Structure formats: C-alpha cells, structure tokens
Amino acid sequence: MRILWCITGAGHFLTDTFKFMKNISEENEIIALFSNAGLEVVRMYGLYDEIENISINVIKERERGYSGDIIVGRLAMKEYDKVLIAPCTANTVAKIVYGIADSLVSNVAAQAIKCNVPVFVLPTDVEREQITEIPLNINSKKCRNCSKCIPMEVCPNYALYRSDKIRVNILKCNACLICIDKCKYNAISFGEKIKIRIRSIDLRNVEKLEGMEGIKVIRKVDDLVSLLI
C-alpha cells in the first residue's frame, strides 16, 4: 500500500506514531509530508533523522507552493492509496472541519476527499484532560544561572542562551540531549510529562470531523492499524 503520511506540528502521539510507521514501513510505501510546524516539532523531539528509515520520499510544506503543486495532481492520479494525517493538530483539524485549505496538509485533505482517496486522521485533542510530553525544558527554579554554563557551551546548535536565566530556543534544539547531564543542578529535562486541559472548541471539532465524508477519525495510536485494513 502507498500511504501519504502527513505530519503536523503536534508533540502528542508523535513518538508512538513514528514507532507505528516504522513497523509498517517494510510492507508499505510511505511518503512523508511535513507541515511547516510539523518539521519544527519533529526536530524538537529528536525524530527527524528517523524519517529516512521510514519513508521513501519527504515532502516539506516550506518547499512547496500554496496550492500544493504536484501533490494535488498525484492525488487525482491515485498515486496514493490512503492519506494519513498523524498526529493532527487542533489547528489542522479546525481547518479541515471548516473547509479551509490554505496549508499543505489541509489542502491535501480537501483534495484527497474530492479525488475519493480515503483520509485517516489521528487528532491530538481528543480528551478533556491529557498527559503529554514536552521537549527540552530548562526549569527556571532549578537553574542557578551559573557564570560558566557548561550545557550552554556544549550545545552544538547554540540553542541555549542567557537571559534572566539560561533559556532554550526550542526552534534550534534537535534533542541531541548532550546538555542534560552537564547541568549539575538537574535543571534540564526532556520528555517531561505535563497535564493539559483541552479546549471545548477543539473537542467539538473532532466530533465534527467524525461526521465528515471521506474521513476516518482514529482516537488512539493503537487504532492506527485500521489504516491497513
């Protein structure tokens, strides 16, 4: 099966989705497509290099025109058997639900439905309260703002910088995690679990998405297997 896998800028479900896609990549042809935010967030979670082991081709929103150029034609020509949007941000869910197609992923969803290509969506915002993992974080209460900050010195991407305390520019971080052990006050963490409260509008949008023609909503990573049926 040839699957166009669209990755949006969501941290929730991200690592497990990558594991699932890796598992099915030997039996299926996967083409990865990143939204602009998707590319940023995947790097923050240290997963970008993994994409080479999963997909036969990578498409990036930032390298494409607003219309999605050849992707739309490929959908019409039935080059892909299925489209998977996983994980799918509340932003992209809202766009799809309200018929907006002004980003590459929302455009792919709209065009796939028009071309009768089934679209599977794994939205992140499906429960009122969720535990999610954040990328690299510096605990400002633990940071002592040392005059010589070793983590800052060893970061190959210059992602750490000094402000009121040592801070991280998460857009520069690719989760190499070299810095973590270098802080003797354990101020740096990766994958810390936090509790978040999902907005009502985002929960309602997922319900609306479930009622849309041509779309199958998947509510948990374990159910991604329904993609293969």
Ligand SMILES: Cc1cc2nc3c(=O)[nH]c(=O)nc-3n(C[C@H](O)[C@H](O)[C@H](O)COP(=O)(O)O)c2cc1C
């Ligand atoms: C580290 C990080 C994790 C994020 N995780 C989520 C998420 O799980 N779900 C979500 O709806 N948005 C999440 N966002 C916010 C989206 O990236 C943001 O809304 C972005 O505009 C989505 O664009 P896209 O839908 O075109 O990919 C996250 C942002 C960051 C920086």
